Amino acid sequence: MIGKLTTHVLDTSKGKPAGQMVIELWKYNQTDENFIKIKECRTNVDGRVDKPLLEGEEFEVGIYELVFRVADYYKGEGKKVDEYPFLHIVPIRFGIGNRKEHYHVPLLIAPGGYSTYRGS
Known part of the structure; x- marks a missing residue:
């Protein structure tokens, strides 16, 4: 069984x-020591993406980064956002070490802070 993200x-x-x-x-490329963008998506009304970000042969061991x-x-919610908002983007860098496991990376946000954890 192969896992998913x-x-x-x-x-x-x-x-x-x-x-x-x-x-x-984004996925870290060890050869040139840079991150390569591999996917962009948008959350649905449930705050989820419609399918796993990675699964099957795409789901590889390595270092990744989600950028929210x-x-x-x-802005899309109609809130006033400062020219330099406190949270512009939230990057979460993490590792996938086992292709057989499910890696779930939730993000809880508010205008002044955020938290994350490895979910199930």
Whole structure:
């Protein structure tokens, strides 16, 4: 059995899922020591993406980074966003070490802070 990578976003300032947030997935390339963008998606009304970010043969051991476009999400929600918002983007860098496991990376956001953890 091969694992997968999933995510979801909750807006704790509203107590609801964060729909329509843009998320980028980057993978670290050890050869040139840079990150390469491999996917961009948007959350649905449940704050989730419609399918796993990685699964099957795409799901490889390595270092990854999820980039959550928080300021753009709040602008889309009609909130006033400063020219230099406290949270513009939220990057979460993590490792996948076992192709047989499910890696779930949730993000809980508010205009003034965020938290994450390895979910199930």
